[in-house]
Amino acid sequence: MTDIIHFITAQTQLTTHTVKNTIELLNEDCTVPFIARYRKERTGNLDEVQIGEIVKFKEQFETLEKRKLTILKVLEEQAVLTPDLEQKVKRAEDLTILEDLYLPYKKSRKTKADKAKALGLEPLAKIIMAQNANDLESVASRHVKGDLGTMEEALEGARHIISEWINERTDIRNYIRNQLERFAMLSTKVIKTKVDDEQAQKFKDYFDWSESLTRMPSHRLLAVLRAEKEGVIRVKIEIDDERVLERIESRVIRSNNMCSNQIQIAIKNAYKRLMLPSLSNEALQIAKEKADASAITVFAKNLKQLLLGAPLGEKRVMGIDPGYRTGCKIVCLDAQGQLKYNETIYPHPPKNDAVGAMKKISSLADAYKIEAIAIGNGTASRETEALIRKVRFKNEIQVFVVSEAGASIYSASKIAREEFPNYDVTVRGSVSIGRRLQDPLAELVKIDAKSIGVGQYQHDVDQAKLKKELDTVVESCVNAVGVNINTASKPLLSYVSGIGVKLAENIVNYREEQGKFTSRKDIKKVPRLGGKAFEQGAAFLRIKDAENPLDDSAVHPESYSIVVKMAKDLGKNIQELIGNSKELQKIDLEKYCTDTIGLPTLKDIIKELEKPGLDIREQAKVFTFNQNIKTINDLREGQLLPGIVNNITNFGCFVDVGIKESGLIHVSNLSDSFVKDVNEHVSLHQQVIVKVLDIDIPRKRIQLKLYK
Structure with missing residues (x-):
């Protein structure tokens, strides 16, 4: 227990008492929301973020300790575990140090050095490394026998052994790591057959690209790696090889004779063949892990804002999933979200029965005492909204446009089939749209968070880490709001602490x-x-x-x-x-x-x-887009438009201005001053006014500036 507490306090700067008590609670299977809310005295009033950090470092420590035990067991089986090596393994503070210690004993296949040792060339390699042989040719010629036909073959084998020794030197590996961390450049080259490929054009910016790996923004690195994965480009990591080789030589060579010449060749071989490939891959993997962490953090922040979006509450709602040829699917829900009626209307082309559709909407609203209408924001959304606003209702009815991201995923899911076994996917999708207005949290927990459409590159990041982080966010939101046990669905209840x-x-x-x-x-x-x-x-x-x-x-x-x-x-x-x-x-x-x-x-x-049972969320507000803007062709530079923030990234945010394509407010256009964190300036689903800066119709890209 002492070791893990020391490890976590060193990482978090929290007190020993706080960390110890929190670990004890976690080991008792207490959840983070429960600990943060109801065990404040034991934790020193830590919040969920701080407890989450303890959880993270606790898992890191346990992973490290588990790996140590595995390595010690293997070394013992190989009969190479000395007291000194055992202590070094036990004292290792991270996986990189641990794996470097294990490297000389970790061989899954026979190396060139192994083959050379089998030929009896290790004594020759040691003589060369001692760098004091006056007549190396004479010494090497004594090893020309059996499978070794020439002196050069003997020297080559000795160099392979020396190359492996150099590769296993921790100080040299750490020096190369340092150079990669500080100076590595990532460069790309397009694969010739992909230059004119239509699908590859989305990666055109990276056909011939070069940038510092350390300074590369997470979203750009993930985009480059996606392009490589799809076979569009080749990626290469480069540093100043000459400078690195000179430094390695200065650490190893201390003479000027034939031995030093052989060592110089071995160093170059070790660097080019063994160290640079593995360590540059390691550097790229570390950069990828950082990019993943950044992307996952953005996704988690967006998801939290989406889940805690303003609910309308227990109101009778009409949900509409708009469409042209297949019609608009309508459902009427009671205040608890139960389906009372469903219908399909055809107000748009090709049937154009707008009059009949308006009459039907009016009669249903009256029959089911509808208090609000939720319209999905997909195909035919604007036209449907315009139609609804022409209907003369007997009572005042609020009209909302609701994100339908992931509704199709829900409608085809096992959860939806269990809830509505006698209805098809179109009805289920409409119900989801209506319920999202009533209570976004209760409905969105039924959908795989990756399918909700907030964040970027969710399919490119570490999927296990993404799922874990998003599950944590959902659990936090559900418990922060609280759950009505008499109306909650199974998915919603499953996220309640301890359930x-x-x-x-x-x-x-x-x-x-x-x-x-x-x-x-x-x-x-x-x-x-x-x-x-x-x-x-x-x-x-x-x-x-x-x-x-x-x-x-x-x-x-x-x-x-x-x-x-x-x-x-x-x-x-x-x-x-x-x-x-x-x-x-x-x-x-x-x-x-x-x-x-x-x-x-x-x-x-x-x-x-x-204020018992106070809902921490705001109330839903009606929003209206500019009714004159229907497509990207209606946009003009300099226009001021109302919009809703529908996605946030590290490089800016995307805004729905009421057309199919969302516009981008680049981070540089969020404020006249430096923007450190996009979330400090905008939040998901925030209603904003934007200024149109540029419209690229062929690429369907819109550049915006935050006006207010």
């Missing part, structure tokens, strides 16, 4: 068989939901209209007795205390501190009692 997929299924089955949960105590009756799962998840599961009002709050059941005592001391019941800021401010929190519950938790309880 998971199987218990989520058990909760839904219990709800269907026994009826609604009436108190948090009922949660304990769910099959296989034990004490640990209840401890982790109960406070994130809300029960509306429960007998105990605390059941619809973020107050943990373990703290109910404290609230009861507070109310009793004030001469009130719990119901009278909730929302009563004046009375709550009278409470002396010090009086209620215990060995396990301190001021951080008590302050959270008071904050929650003031």
Whole structure:
């Protein structure tokens, strides 16, 4: 335990006490949201990000230790494990150092050096490395026998052995690593057969490219590597070979004779054949890992903003998936998102039944008391929106354009089939659009996060790391908002702290068989939901209209007795205390501190009692695009247009101005001053005004500037 605490404190600068307690909680299978919210006293009030860092470095340490055990076992089996080598392996602080120590013993196939040693040339190699042979030719000629026909063959074999020794020198490998880190240039060349290939034109900028690997932005490196993967270009990593070779020679050669000439040849061979290829690949892999991390971070930030997007709430909604030839699919949903009716209308070409479509929309809105309409933002979206705005409804109805990214993925999924076994994919897609307006979080958790369309190069980054990070974001968002246990779907419940997929299924089955949960105590009756799962998840599961009002709050059941005592001391019941800021401010929190519950938790309880079950998200707002802009051909330089930020990257953000193509606000056009972080200037789904700077119709590219 001491080693891991030392490792993590060195990486995070957190206190030993904080790290130790957090590790203990993690080892007890506590989730990050639970620890951050309900174990503040033990962690020193760490937030989810800080706890996430501890999780990351804990996993790094455990991976390193596991690799050490594997290497020590192999070295022991090879009978090469000396006490000195064992100590070096145990003291290694990262995988690179560890693998360098293991390199001399890690051979999956026979090398040129192995073959030379088998021919008895190791003594000759040692003589050359000693650099004091006065007559090297005479010494080498003694090894000309058997399979060695000439003196040059003997010298060549000795050089292979020397090359391997040089390759295994940690100081030389680290020097080359340093040079690659500081001075490596990445260059590309297009494959001749791809120059005129239509599919390859999207990578045209990288047909002949050269840039510092260290300074290369993550998005550009990922684009280059994608082009290489698709067979469009070849990628090469280069440094100043002459300077590197001179430095290696100065570390190895200390004479000026025939031995030094042989060593010089061996050094060049070791560098060109062994070290540069492996270490340049290592440098590219490190750069790729950094680019992955950057891209994943951007994706995670976007996903969080999308999941915490403004919900309309429990309103009766009409969802419309627009289309031309196949028509517009309409669904009517009740306030809880249940499907009540579905229909297809054909207001657009080729049928052009706009009048009939308007009558149908009006009658359905009246029949199902629709309060809002959600229109998917895909094909025929603008035309459908214009049609809806012509309809004269009896009551005021808000009209929203909703992102339909991933709706088709959901509609064909197992989850959708289970929810709507008797309806086809078009109906399911329309339901998803409508529900996204009611509650984006509840609906989007049903879709693989990679398919939601926020971020770039999601298919090029490390998929395991991406999935882990996105799952963490979803879990964080779900628990930050809280879940109505009586209406939540299985996918939504599965992200609640301590629940998971199987218990989520058990909760839904219990709800269907026994009826609604009436108190948090009922949660304990769910099959296989034990004490640990209840401890982790109960406070994130809300029960509306429960007998105990605390059941619809973020107050943990373990703290109910404290609230009861507070109310009793004030001469009130719990119901009278909730929302009563004046009375709550009278409470002396010090009086209620215990060995396990301190001021951080008590302050959270008071904050929650003031506004129990408060949704941290904003309310959905209606937005209207410029009705005169229908296609990219309608754009003009200098125009000011309303738009919605629909994607954020490290190099800027993309804005939907109501046409098929999103425009780019490059990072340099976000502000007149230097922009360090795009997220400090815009957020996903933010409504903005943009100025059109440039329109490239052939390439379908639009350059914008943030106006306000």
